[in-house]
Amino acid sequence: EVQLVQSGAEVKKPGESLKISCKGSGYSFTSYWIGWVRQMPGKGLEWMGIIYPGDSDTRYSPSFQGQVTISADKSISTAYLQWSSLKASDTAMYYCARQNKLRYFDLWGRGTLVTVSS
Amino acid sequence: SYVLTQPPSVSVAPGKTARITCGGNNIGSKSVHWYQQKPGQAPVLVIYYDSDRPSGIPERFSGSNSGNTATLTISRVEAGDEADYYCQVWDSSSGVFGGGTKLTVL
Numbered sequence A: 001e002v003q004l005v006q007s008g009a010e011v012k013k014p015g016e017s018l019k020i021s022c023k024g025s026g027y028s029f030t031s032y033w034i035g036w037v038r039q040m041p042g043k044g045l046e047w048m049g050i051i052y053p054g055d056s057d058t059r060y061s062p063s064f065q066g067q068v069t070i071s072a073d074k075s076i077s078t079a080y081l082q083w084s085s086l087k088a089s090d091t092a093m094y095y096c097a098r099q100n101k102l103r104y105f106d107l108w109g110r111g112t113l114v115t116v117s118s
Numbered sequence B: 001s002y003v004l005t006q007p008p009s010v011s012v013a014p015g016k017t018a019r020i021t022c023g024g025n026n027i028g029s030k031s032v033h034w035y036q037q038k039p040g041q042a043p044v045l046v047i048y049y050d051s052d053r054p055s056g057i058p059e060r061f062s063g064s065n066s067g068n069t070a071t072l073t074i075s076r077v078e079a080g081d082e083a084d085y086y087c088q089v090w091d092s093s094s095g096v097f098g099g100g101t102k103l104t105v106l
Helices: none
Strands: A003-006 A010-012 A018-025 A033-039 A045-052 A057-060 A069-073 A078-083 A092-099 A105-108 A112-116 B009-012 B018-023 B033-037 B044-047 B061-066 B069-074 B083-091 B094-097 B101-105
Touching: A003 A092, A003 A105, A010 A018, A018 A033, A018 A092, A018 A112, A033 A078, A045 A069, A045 A092, A045 B083, A045 B094, A057 A069, A078 A092, A105 B044, B009 B018, B018 B101, B044 B061, B069 B083
Parallel strands: A010 A112, B009 B101
Antiparallel strands: A003 A018, A018 A078, A033 A045, A033 A092, A045 A057, A069 A078, A092 A105, A092 A112, B018 B069, B033 B044, B033 B083, B061 B069, B083 B094, B083 B101
16 A cells, blocks of 8 residues: 555654654655645644655755754655754644655645644 | 735535635746645645646546636535645745635535
8 A cells, every 4th residue: 555654643842852754655765755744733734845765855945944854764765854953833733745746745644743842 | 935825715505616716926837736634634635737636536626727826626516525725836946835725615
């Protein structure tokens, strides 16, 4: 089955670091870009950035450049989204999604809920 | 950066036609994709490349794009179509989503 499986929900304190994951299966992981999308509580979708696991080429939305780091380990078909110092405003659902060569997301993970609270 | 503007909400009676717009500067020169998101669920692609439907999406869903406006049209609306809808384009090496439109089936 073609799918993206995301890591479980996280509860963190402000200032802590975090790395969440997205594992692809059922398809050639290195042949598609993987993107990350943020959805803050009650709000819309925000495009964060994408990575091409084949060569780790990465693109960020200007709004998220410098705020997060996207990486991938092609040996285990897994992409990551990480923060070095979380803020309360990072509280959100984070989706990973597979980007087709026509630049749309054709496969989505179920999301990882990140809660940052003191 | 590129901005996509959607109406916050659209209401339609069952069996009627819903039209959800997505405005952007010369959006007709870009490829527009549409996603449906129901409460508590991940988004699902319903239209790609302006007007193409992925397999499994009913023919009732269609799209168009010209000038400064792209439109998602849902014909013969059903209660199960009630959801948030987002348009998306690619601009200058990154993607952009519209703010989303909540479709209410009366």
